[in-house]
Amino acid sequence: MYLELPKSLEIVVNQAHQVAKHVFRPISRKYDRAEHDYPKELDMLAALMDGLNAGSRNRGTGIDALQREQGCEQGVRNGANMSTCLGMTELCWGDVGLAISIPRQGLGNEAITAVANAEQKKRFNGVWAAMAITEPGAGSDSANIRTTAHLDGEQWVLNGEKIYVTAGSRADAVVIWATLDRNLGRAAIKSFVVPQGTPGMEVVRLDKKMGIRASDTASIALTDCRIPKENLLGTSDIDTKRGFSGVMQTFDNTRPVVAAMGVGVARAALEHARELLGREGIKVRYRGPLFSKRAAEAELIRMEAEWEAGRLLMLKAAWMADNGVPNSTEASMSKAKAARVANEITLRCVELCGGVGYSEQELLEKWARDSKIIDIFEGTQQIQMLIIARRLLGKRSSELR
């Protein structure tokens, strides 16, 4: 047992940290204020990330590098899942909104990697894809999707409305979740790649948000939107036994990455609060009873312990994925824990720093706004708890609802 970061991943961590420090942090406030302005620095960054990945031959920080490793040839692996989590941690230490706006690193790319066939992977290589699941009437209960797809000759015709699509207006394409037959439930839900500019798909609005304002969140309307038959990801067969597992498997890989976002932003807040409090004479020492310390020091230590828990759960879930061990429960645990402590920590750091923490002169208040979404997207805290509880208790979703 060895639970330190391997030397082999230090490069990835360092690269991502440099990006976070020198690219994200200097423009963090700028794009927080200028919501919906396109951060042009990101195009450079995308080129930079591609270059870094090509140069290090280590499937770098991109979410599209995520893959479930099948078995392990020799010994233990610290692979793409772990390096992606570590990279994302660093990027979100810089800025969560910018980190999830890097071109070609979208969630849709993850869906393509997970479900697409060889021909599709080739065809969509280099395409920046957003992911559209949520609808006005279906959020966490994604089995209840109303957007429909029906085959008309050689084309799929899509109709429906999608909301909360991250990078929905900036991405080259949107992966749309739609049902082939509402009567057949989850098994009939498939994903479709719709290139931006396809007639019938329209970005109808951009949401104004409390946090991650550098990231665009779009509402998309689909009205008789026609796409080639080959743009359905995976198979069009409706396998009621297998059901949802195909599309949902994507989440086992992405949840630790969302946990990483929480780990990153929480570390930013903790480090900065520690520095500001240090100037007031609060020093953190890992000795003596917690109750004999000044309250601020004790609180910093408590938060650090919670933060470490989120970080280590993330690493565990990623390690399992890298080594071909099923990790649905652990992926959900890491997301649930890291996200909730990230929100608690960022909020508490504002409180501990008082007016300075609350004011826009520091980024603490921004981090406390940004962190909230991490406990909501990719499955809310409550959805993660349901997943974990169902697994532990051996319950179906019809029993434990």
Next chain:
Amino acid sequence: MDNQKIIDEVMGGGLRVLNRIADSPLVERLGLEARAQRLVYQGAKRAAETAAKAAKRRSPKRSGDRSSKPRKFDLNLSEEQQLMRDTLRRFADDLMQPAAREADDRSAPPDDFVDTFAELGAIAMAVPEEMGGAAEQVSAVSQMLIVEDLARGDMGLAYAVLAPLSFANALVHWGDADQRARLLPSLLEGDTTASVAVVEPHPLFDPSEPRTTAKKRGTDFVITGEKSMVALAECAKWFLVAADIPKTGPRFFVVDADASGVEVTKEPAMGLRSAGLGHVKLDKVRVGRESILGGETALKAQGGAAYDEAVNRARIAWGAMALGTSQVLLDYAIPYCNERIAFGEPISHRQAVAFMIADIAIEIESMRMLVYRAASRIDAGLACQREAYLARTLCSDKAMQIGTDGVQLLGGAGFIKDHPMEIWYRHLRSVAVMDGNLLL
């Protein structure tokens, strides 16, 4: 400047420049985005290649410390550890769990319990071959796993058998040759028993600053103070007592239970009762210099470092205690909540109940990762003061929350003694209280 620093600076500097280019309105106005992007791509690729090469050059020099192979994050246990786990789990489930209730009532372990445990050879497995034991390699992780698995049986009974094991561990880590030769054989044989006495009976106790003192009198030391919650207090032949030497700092002393001035009394508590808890009063107990753990050298700085390490090792041990008991609590609560019917269906169909189960599981995993990491750092030869402190901080909070939620899940059944839940609740309160008296 080492390579990593150079890499950091080169990359950081490059990125600053690239960012400035990106930000320049000129690039946009001249329609140079595509070309600039290509430039950035090439620049980044080169920087990454340089970094990769530099890292490769650097690695063989640094990795000379333990093994030549670079270490990877790895949660796997060794075959030996897995084997030990299987054995101990059976011992915990089949022997300890059924004995827990009566031992709690009697405030003592069953008569033959300590002997039965000795037959498992756990002490021998902790003592290296050259000291008369059977261990090929002494491992903090292995020790921590023993604690976790025993605490799954019963935390009180675990405490009883871990006390002599902790005493043996201290001898292995820091004892001098004479002390090992004098004390280890009978411990290994299971003929005598011993215990560790660090915790003191006052609020805000700090193991780094014990009130118990050891003052020099000629070549001897005179120890005065009070120790609390000592396991097997009435049957231990020796105590490993933590005492502060004025102007030197805290050190361990081997004190004979029969020595003049040592007074042992029963000290029953909220939980851990089955460990045979006792209060040890030391009134001007005179011990020779050979009693300082580690001998003369312990008076120097390394003695202080050893003491600090013992504090860390105790914290990891109590964290592992919290883990084992919390896990068995969860394993008990799950079938109960599935079988208990209210309003026509199992109570586990309610989110209020199910979420409590999920929360317990999440926090057990949280505690586990922090405790495991602290222990694994010891085996890797890394400092673990911060990690052990954070593990203790987390376990202090979460273990009791799990204890109180466990009783809540069972409702009235959790409160009465027909179920083991109330014992676990009482045991789990000790995690935040005990800051010493065990060590890996």
